[in-house]
Amino acid sequence: MNQNNTIFTLIQNFLSEAEWQSILSEFGYVETARKCTVPILISYLIGAATNEWKSLRHAADVGPSNGLVSVNHSSLSKHLKALDYGIIKRIFEVIVGKLNRAARRQLNMPKTLLAVDSTTITVGKTRLPWAVYHGERSGIKLHVSFTNETTMPLKVVETTGLKHDGPIGEFLEDKRFILVCDRAYFSIDKVDRYLKEHQHFVLRLKDNVQLNRKKSLQGIRINDSYVTADFTCTLGTPQKQTKKRHRVVQFMDHEGKEIRVVTSLMDITAEEIANMYKSRWAIESFFRWIKQNLNVPVLFGTTKNAVFNQLFAALIAYVCLKFLHTQGIKKNNTKPLSFAGFTRLFLCAALPLEWRIRVKEILMFHWDINHSTTV
Secondary structure, three states: OOOOOOHHHHHHHOOOHHHHHHHHHHOOOOOOOOOOOHHHHHHHHHHHHHHOOOOHHHHHHHOHHHOOOOOOHHHHHHHHHHOOHHHHHHHHHHHHHHHHHHHHHHHOOOOEEEEEEEEEEEEEOOOOHHHEOOOOEEEEEEEEEEEOOOOEEEEEEEEEOOOOHHHHHHHHOOOOEEEEEOHHHOOHHHHHHHHHHOOOEEEEOOOOOOEEEEEEOOOOOOOOOOEEEEEEEEEEOOOOEOOOOEEEEEEEOOOOOEEEEEEOOOOOOHHHHHHHHHOOHHHHHHHHHHHHHOOOOOOOOOOHHHHHHHHHHHHHHHHHHHHHHHHHOOOOOOOOOOHHHHHHHHHOOOOOHHHHHHHHHHHHHHHHHHHOOOO
């Protein structure tokens, strides 16, 4: 593979040929296609995501003019359906693991926040009969753990839309981080288990959770604090109650609504805990961005493989672009660009000169790391 800075081959800078082959071997996949190979299929899917191509026929028509190998749309459709989506998911996991580690090393982070949430993508019921959702809709769900500091997903679990968030959230737990979750992820058993297993957390409480034997914590309140209460208590009813006392912080959100969170963190202020929960907006922004900019709601196929191959390819595009943007803005001589602005200019090959130089430096560095050979 030749080093290339276009969106279609960006993945090559972060994944070596040996890693490609290792992933294919892991799934027992033998490449038989002459044109529509796995790398070519991923390139088309990444192009479709970033350029918002509306169908596989559209992709096949415009792909060659964008530097892609000419492939008939029927071949793209056939391989999209047949390819085990676990392969592209595994490629995503390898790349996102590398980029998160690289970003965290450079930021020299202590234990930081990991937001956990899900987003649902819905279509008409007849489109995905294996993923019936509500009413006349079908839906699939992406459950995501998202590192606020690197602004990238760490892990993704795919399910049908009716799967509840709470049980799936257990697959996204990570003791290296402080989990920040909405009320769908709360349970009486879970918060006791987190204390026992030393998993730090900030979880929003459900409105109907009973608070017992409150004991106020005497902290220093800043002027105009939005925190209304800070205490320890047990949670639940006499029939189902936590065995441990937990800290609860109550505060007002920007709309004046009171929010209650339970946390394992005892040595920081109530305001800091409230701000941790409020930082969940980052994962909501991530979901909104991929839906608005990566063509995610436009599903090309109807099988499980087709749907999840497309979605994980879109996520690969996101993490590669996000990594380049966050690394690029750290240079003092680069003109400030929003992520949306950077992405648009990168796709059009119209980045300012200082940004082109910085992106080339980043890609050369990671190309050398991932393609160097040891004697």
